Amino acid sequence: MFSTKLFSRGLYALLLVFFASPVFAQSFRVQCPPVTALHPTPPSTNPNPAGGSIKCQQIGGGDGYATMADGTQTYLFAFGPLSGLVDIIHGLPGTEPASVFNQVSTGVGIGDPSPSTTFNGAVGLTPDPDSVPPNQLTGHVDPRPIMDVGVMNGNIPAPTMAIDEDDEFFLTLTNVGMIMRPDLFEQHTVHFHGYPNASAFYDGVPDASVAINIGGSFTYYYLAPDAGTYFWHCHITPPEHLQMGMVGQIYVRPRQNRVASGTLYAGLVAQQSDLRTKCGTDILCSSPLPPSNAITHVNNKAGTPTLYAYNDGDGSTAYDVEYPVQIHGFDPNFHFVGMTFNPEPFTDMKDKHFLLNGRSYPDTVNPNAMHTQSADGTEHFSQPLPTIINIPVGGKALLRISDLDVSEFQTLASLGIPMHVIGVNARLLRDLSGNDLTYKTNSITLGGGESIDVILDASDTTRYPAGQVYYLYTPNLDHLSNDAENFGGLMTEVHICNSVNPNTKSCA
Ligand SMILES: [Cu+2]
Numbered sequence: 001m002f003s004t005k006l007f008s009r010g011l012y013a014l015l016l017v018f019f020a021s022p023v024f025a026q027s028f029r030v031q032c033p034p035v036t037a038l039h040p041t042p043p044s045t046n047p048n049p050a051g052g053s054i055k056c057q058q059i060g061g062g063d064g065y066a067t068m069a070d071g072t073q074t075y076l077f078a079f080g081p082l083s084g085l086v087d088i089i090h091g092l093p094g095t096e097p098a099s100v101f102n103q104v105s106t107g108v109g110i111g112d113p114s115p116s117t118t119f120n121g122a123v124g125l126t127p128d129p130d131s132v133p134p135n136q137l138t139g140h141v142d143p144r145p146i147m148d149v150g151v152m153n154g155n156i157p158a159p160t161m162a163i164d165e166d167d168e169f170f171l172t173l174t175n176v177g178m179i180m181r182p183d184l185f186e187q188h189t190v191h192f193h194g195y196p197n198a199s200a201f202y203d204g205v206p207d208a209s210v211a212i213n214i215g216g217s218f219t220y221y222y223l224a225p226d227a228g229t230y231f232w233h234c235h236i237t238p239p240e241h242l243q244m245g246m247v248g249q250i251y252v253r254p255r256q257n258r259v260a261s262g263t264l265y266a267g268l269v270a271q272q273s274d275l276r277t278k279c280g281t282d283i284l285c286s287s288p289l290p291p292s293n294a295i296t297h298v299n300n301k302a303g304t305p306t307l308y309a310y311n312d313g314d315g316s317t318a319y320d321v322e323y324p325v326q327i328h329g330f331d332p333n334f335h336f337v338g339m340t341f342n343p344e345p346f347t348d349m350k351d352k353h354f355l356l357n358g359r360s361y362p363d364t365v366n367p368n369a370m371h372t373q374s375a376d377g378t379e380h381f382s383q384p385l386p387t388i389i390n391i392p393v394g395g396k397a398l399l400r401i402s403d404l405d406v407s408e409f410q411t412l413a414s415l416g417i418p419m420h421v422i423g424v425n426a427r428l429l430r431d432l433s434g435n436d437l438t439y440k441t442n443s444i445t446l447g448g449g450e451s452i453d454v455i456l457d458a459s460d461t462t463r464y465p466a467g468q469v470y471y472l473y474t475p476n477l478d479h480l481s482n483d484a485e486n487f488g489g490l491m492t493e494v495h496i497c498n499s500v501n502p503n504t505k506s507c508a
Pocket residue numbers: 061077186187188189234235236241246
């Protein structure tokens with residue numbers, strides 16, 4: 001009886017696959033519903049309403065080239081952006097609200113975005129002739145622009161993602177293939193490292209769920225449950241695909257950000273009516289008072305509503321500007337061998353380029369998106385994210401530091417401004433009784449797969465006046481080099497500015 005039932009169910013499933021397949025014959029797709037059961041109404045004006053919202057992003061998995069600080073072009077297995085292109089080249093996360101993502105892309109081509117472009121939607125999204133009624137945006141795509149933009153368009157770091165607690169996040173991975181390695185049929189996945197996923201199916205570990213073939217798309221679904229600094233990578237042959245460049249950053253902004261905006265009292269009511277953030281019962285909430293910063297100045301020194309790294313309940317993780325900082329290392333020999341059809345020397349892996357957001361000094365302080373000419377003769381954006389830390393005078397910068405190095409530990413030191421370590425591995429530093437375990441130091445050390453949240457507190461304007469420049473650098477002196485050059489490496493600058501534009505992060 002039981003087996004008959006199973007058999008008939010299997011038969012139904014088989015028939016469904018057979019009859020459904022002609023309709024979905026095209027294998028590239030995106031998915032970004034404007035409404036869901038959890039978010040039944042689209043947010044009209046407030047992109048970040050009390051219960052979170054729907055955010056979407058499309059990325060391509062493939063290959064590309066990056067430029068190292070000594071001028072060498074390095075071959076990558078890499079992810080590149082297929083949505084939020086303009087935000088990405090301005091160093092911002094490429095995660096967009098559904099209303100921005102779901103736009104028809106016209107005229108997006110190789111080398112985009114051009115300076116005049118403002119298109120942040122999904123590359124390739126086009127009206128579906130087979131929808132009822134016809135020409136709805138169902139996730140149907142034209143594969144031509146996806147291949148035009150996505151092929152050889154790898155970025156290091158991979159496209160940055162940022163969501164807010166309570167969001168639903170639809171992340172489409174489209175595998176465009178690796179042009180320089182036609183002998184490989186490499187699949188790719190997305191693994192949110194250390195992220196509290198409800199379902200292993202979306203965890204990107206290929207032996208436990210699915211992996212994405214060349215010519216296919218897959219949409220990962222996440223709820224954003226816990227604020228913090230995470231990172232993500234491909235989980236196919238991890239040492240190889242990580243070393244080759246398939247690593248990126250993701251952070252989750254806390255629910256507490258929505259408390260401080262304008263309607264402080266209503267926000268506080270919202271916080272106190274939610275068991276997960278209510279002060280008095282939540283062990284992470286050390287004080288029942290509203291965030292003190294929000295009372296004295298609702299806007300921070302960057303001119304935006306005061307933002308927090310965690311649901312701290314007391315404003316202690318408030319910051320004015322935030323910077324994702326991904327530490328990584330490249331072994332140029334491994335990358336060269338990886339391009340030339342030879343077996344890669346896994347046990348001999350030795351990093352010679354030490355990277356902050358895919359660049360070594362002095363490229364780290366180049367404020368622009370870097371691009372590299374690929375084997376197809378065209379310029380592609382390769383390293384969009386600078387690491388200049390611009391702090392508005394009297395302000396605080398949150399550094400969301402993650403290490404995805406495959407072979408080495410990395411140390412980052414600050415001269416001048418103490419590092420206030422407030423979180424480790426996406427957890428606020430408090431013990432179970434709510435005691436403050438944060439500490440000040442002048443250096444932090446991470447292994448691959450760890451993250452640390454650091455606040456650089458420059459609020460003492462006598463000590464840190466506008467115009468000052470400080471350095472973040474590694475005291476491992478052999479990492480202050482760009483391969484054979486005895487110069488550069490893991491280093492960047494901290495500038496105290498009269499003001500910092502919150503969107504471009506530029507210094508004035
Ligand atoms: Cu991969």
